Amino acid sequence: MTNPVLLSRRSFGMSFVGLLLCSCASRPVSGALVPTDKPAPGARDHKILIATTRSRTDTPNTLFDGERSGGRDFAQAVISVPPTHLSGAVEWPTVLPGDPAKEMVPRSAGYLQDAAAFRRELKAELALRPPKQRSVMLFIHGYNTLFAEGLYRFTQVVHDAGFPGVPVLFTWASRGDITEYVYDLNSATVARDELQATIEDIAASGATQINILAHSMGTWLLMETLRQMTPAQRGRINQVILAAPDIDLDVFKDQMQRIGKLKSPLILLLSRDDQALGISRLIAGGKARVGGYDDDAALAKLGAVVVDLTDLKGPDSINHSKFAALAAIAPQLSSVLGQNKLDVPNADGGALASTGRTLGSFVTGTVNIAVTLPVTLVTTPVEIVTGGR
Secondary structure: OOOHHHHHHHHHHHHHHHHHHHHHOOOOOOOOOOOOOOOOOOOEEEEEEEEEEEEEOOOOOOOEEEEEEEEEEEEEEEEEEOOOOOOOOOOOOOOOOOOOOOOOEEEEEEEEOOHHHHHHHHHHHHHOOOHHHOEEEEEEOOOOOOHHHHHHHHHHHHHHHOOOOEEEEEEOOOOOOOOOHHHHHHHHHHOHHHHHHHHHHHHOOOOOEEEEEEEOHHHHHHHHHHHHOOHHHHOOOOEEEEEOOOOEHHHHHHHHHHHOOOOOOEEEEEOOOOHHHHHHHHHOOOOOEHHHOOOHHHHHHOOEEEEEOOOOOOOOOOOOOHHHHHHHHHHHHHHHHHHOEEEEOOOOOOOOOOEOOEEEEEEEOOEEEEEEOOHHHOOOOOEEEEOOO
16 A cells, blocks of 8 residues: 555655756846846836835845845836747846847846835826826735846736736745745745735825735735735725635635625636645645645635636746746736626637636637636626637
8 A cells, every 4th residue: 555655755855856946947146137228129128116025135236135124125127028028938148138139138227215215106107107007016926036036027927918007016035945935934924014015005106906916925925914904905906816825725714704805806826736835735734725726616615716727838847837827818817807708819719608606718829727706706797708819
């Protein structure tokens, strides 16, 4: 008879090795923010505003390290995406400074003086846009993430999603080391008040919409922050998306009960082959993580829209960052909540059926993605519109 303990240890070892190899591949080194003004026809620049609990570093062209600052600091960066960019990918510079014709490169990066300067910059960026585009997307990265990694990944998501509003990165003090899980978890936990202050700054900026995307351990930080906010403060947030949530299932149920009804149902992006969450589950004594849970209907009963990305190929070998590959069709997924309509690319052009709580499986390229609606939306008519982008 096979020993289940040995199987668990073996699966842990295989997953850990995969995570280690993934974390060592194509990671930014210190100084990854070396700017370049080299022209690149067809490249597109994205200005990212940054709020962080990381400490500043003296290392040139790095800005922040993985240590905790004890408060909030601020910065801004302009990252260029090359004309050869592939959806879902981060084209790291191979030699510094990078080549903007084929790599993502900084055009500029620097500190902001204080919270007042951050608020002024945010209002100025909103004012540059037409009224219908004065929304903010706030991104909260996950565990094992260096500062430059969070910045570049968010830029990729903004670019692929075609987001026209103002992107704001909240980056907490992750050391970017797979052996520092507990340190990262504590760093995320201690950043709750600073994240809330950032959300309140955005709410006071005149933004017409606030949409929040959190990944992995960043979902824990976001849910704990939402839990401590008042209903009126939470009511300013239009949409919350949790990608690969690294949250104990029982804790998530408690958080959902405490938070109550949001303006729009939570969107959960899950994948059953997420190896990083498999490791997290073993560390947590075998308790299921929300991002790797296999009962979509049970999660939907809590009031969430569940998007199953198991069949989607992600940008990493451990299947923990599939949300990045989904960014290109993010507007179509979001529209099901705002308009009760899902306008998705369908390779076959065929009709898609909605049955029960399941909105259906739709096709993007050759990948099936299942969407399960919360019970509160079951009685809401849902119109499926097929066709290419």
